[in-house]
Amino acid sequence: MTETRKLVAILAADVVGYSRLTSVDEDRTLARLRALRSDLIDPTITVHMGRVIKRTGDGALVEFRSVVDAVRCATEVQNAMVERNAGLPPDRRIEFRIGIHLGDVVEESDGDLMGEGVNIAARLEGVAQPGAICLSEDAYRQVKSRLDLKINDLGEVRLKNIIEPMRVYSLHVGIPADVKPASVPQATVAEAPAPGLALPDRPSIAVLPFQNMSDDPSQEHLADGVVEDILTALARLRWLFVIARNSSFTYKGRSVDVKQVGRELGVRYVLEGSVRRSGNRVRITGQLIDSATGTHLWADRFDGAIEDIFDLQDQVTSRVLGAIAPKLQQAEIERAAHKPPQNLDAWESFIRGLHLFSQHSDASTRKAIDMLDHAIELDPDYARAHGLRAVCLAWRVFQGWENRDTAFAAATDSVHRAFASDSDEPWAFIAQAFVSLGKRDDQAAVAALTEAVNASPNFAFAHALLGAVHAFGGRPAQAIECIERGARLSPRDIFAEEYQLFYSFAHFQAGRYAEAAAAAERAIQLRPEHPALYIMAASSYGQAGEIGKSKDMLVQLSNLVPTISAAAIAETFPYTRQDDRDRLVAGLRAGGLAG
Structure with a gap:
């Protein structure tokens, strides 16, 4: 059996309390894990160019070409799990621990990876808190200037069966790095961004031109057509502020920083993607990013035959819209949840009322009506608030x-x-x-x-x-x-x-x-x-x-x-x-x- 050495980013993940979950309800736990793999984990790994090396009953080992890809994949999965666990009692939540290491590994002829690099990633996963991601120092160095998330320096940690202690960093998903923690090196604190356009009083998004990843320049029209369809569909969501094509397409052909785009166009969210044609097959990818934090909120890919391109464009538009509309609402709900009620504007009061109504309990729907009354007090002609208030009462x-x-x-x-x-x-x-x-x-x-x-x-x-x-x-x-x-x-x-x-x-x-x-x-x-x-x-x-x-x-x-x-x-x-x-x-x- 031949083997090859290479330097790769390794991600190790497992389910917290897997034995306990299966002992309580094995069938339901396994069904939920299968669903998570098919509609969240595997698509996210694919979007970020990962390769699953092996799976266990409750975990996986994944290879990535870069630490950046590995961390982006991990943060998207952990963010999605926060949403999926919302409203579930603690004893029924599926939570992941994730470890990421950049190290030298041995690749065998069957594609399996072995060596200390793999072992370290697995041990990092073992010391991670539920819902968190632990990075080795080697991995952390690769991404520290590109993260805008809260990092805890755990210091020197002795990992099981690893001779030398290792410096470990814990990444807290979903917590912006607004304040520099005392233990985080200076390099992780981003400089204050230049002032940009003020954000509108409702959620706002720009759809950037999708990148043509094919060798054929004539495929540009295909990438542009996908964006046109998505823009048209998004524009029909009247609660959403959508930047016009003429503005967003000024970024065509440029390598851009999403945070800069957000400041220059005055939007909170940015949708970007790519189109790749190979023979008679087409692959379209998309990802939704919070421009304030750089956090990836959603990512997916779509495959189809070139002869069915119009059907594929319709499918992409429908699925992108169906995925990102609730993501945008959820992101707005979480943002509003961090503000005291007296500081909420009419939109934030409405979106918090929508969230409370969605809980469908006696107490939550009473509070929803109170929140919608507050929105109407701020804006007496707010049609959506009046409409949702009527829905709550009925x-x-x-x-x-x-x-x-x-x-x-x-x-x-x-x-x-x-x-x-x-x-x-x-x-x-x-x-x-x-x-x-x-x-x-x-x-x-x-x-x-x-x-x-x-x-x-x-x-x-x-x-x-x-x-x-x-x-x-x-x-x-x-x-x-x-x-x-x-x-x-x-x-x-x-x-x-x-x-x-x-x-x-x-x-x-x-x-x-x-x-x-x-x-x-x-x-x-x-x-x-x-x-x-x-x-x-x-x-x-x-x-x-x-x-x-x-x-x-x-x-x-x-x-x-x-x-x-x-x-x-x-x-x-x-x-x-x-x-x-x-x-x-x-x-x-x-x-x-x-x-």
């Missing part, structure tokens, strides 16, 4: 937390105020649909959500909610189609548990009780304080004859809504057809719900 009726007549009247008033400022406000249409559902007016609910989709074709939640309305009206096939469209537009939406609930509505209406219960259970894992999830799970289990599981769900439902009764659910649940409501209540009574 939604709470269906959970049993508001008086039906009073809340629907207040929601209707907010809808009118929203339309007075913007006749095409999608959240106001959604609120209209909720009020119509409360009256079991199927046609009006469909019409309102159709208006929402027409006003904002890329609004994933509106598409999915239209699916829920079709389920309530007895059209499960149309329901599934609309929900899937929403899920494709926004695969990691902040309303992800709602999509699962909508699937449950559709499966239940079609008599597929096992599928309905499974979808409700998936939603419960994401938002355990949402009452409707337990209603669907309990009734589905009751209809399927799994009475013990139905009873368990009803216990948790009663904890959330102590006054809940079968009669109240029969009165408020929005299934239009009497037969569907009767089956829903029968399933609940099978589990023992009184009233």
Whole structure:
């Protein structure tokens, strides 16, 4: 067996508490890990030119051509895991430890890597805190001038089975280096940037020209066409400030610093990418960057045949939009969360209210209404705030937390105020649909959500909610189609548990009780304080004859809504057809719900 020596960046990662997670629920843990690999870890490794050397049940060893690529890959994965673990109890979170080292390794003929360089990376991973990244001094030297993240110098650390102690640095993902820590060398502190344009009062983005990575200069039109499509789609998001093509394309053909672009154009986010053609195949990559910190928020790649280039462009546009819209909202939510309420402007108050509404609990939705009232106080004509306030009020009726007549009247008033400022406000249409559902007016609910989709074709939640309305009206096939469209537009939406609930509505209406219960259970894992999830799970289990599981769900439902009764659910649940409501209540009574 021949071998070759080379200098490479090695990344070692594993899952914190893997044995404990699998002992509690092995099937669910393994399923989550498989999903993480397929839609997060492997695509991110590929974008940053990594090569997986080997996998274990709970970890991986990855080779990169540079430490910069390895650190960027690691920070993107760790940032994504913070988002995915949000709302989960600590004992169900999947967290990674990561170690990165630049060292000499031996590559064997089968591609495997061996040697002290590999061992050091593995030992660095072992001393990392959950969610953190540990760098050796050799790795740290390669990236220290390019990082804008908080670094802790851990000093000399003795690593297991490594003879000499090593200096180790711990990288804290998601914490900007606003203040120089005492233990960080001077070189890691960036100089104060030159002043630039003021940021707009809403999220702002520039899409830079995608780089043509092909040898053929004629492929420039392909790269430009992809950017044109993305810009057109982003411009339809009215809450987003998008820099015009004529400005962003002044950077074409130039090597630019994303932070400088952000200052010069006055934007918080920058989308960049590349297009590479090889034979009849095309690969398009994209990455979203916070221009203030340099943090990568998202990255992905898209492959297709050149003869299907227009279909590929449409696919890229749809997936880029579906991925970065929720990323932008989440980044804005996290930014607003660090400011005291009295310092929030109208947009920040709205975005915090949106986040609170997405938690779907009694307390969070009350706070959401308070936050939206604050936004309206700052800007009385803020249509989105009026619309979302109406949605919150109407939604709470269906959970049993508001008086039906009073809340629907207040929601209707907010809808009118929203339309007075913007006749095409999608959240106001959604609120209209909720009020119509409360009256079991199927046609009006469909019409309102159709208006929402027409006003904002890329609004994933509106598409999915239209699916829920079709389920309530007895059209499960149309329901599934609309929900899937929403899920494709926004695969990691902040309303992800709602999509699962909508699937449950559709499966239940079609008599597929096992599928309905499974979808409700998936939603419960994401938002355990949402009452409707337990209603669907309990009734589905009751209809399927799994009475013990139905009873368990009803216990948790009663904890959330102590006054809940079968009669109240029969009165408020929005299934239009009497037969569907009767089956829903029968399933609940099978589990023992009184009233």
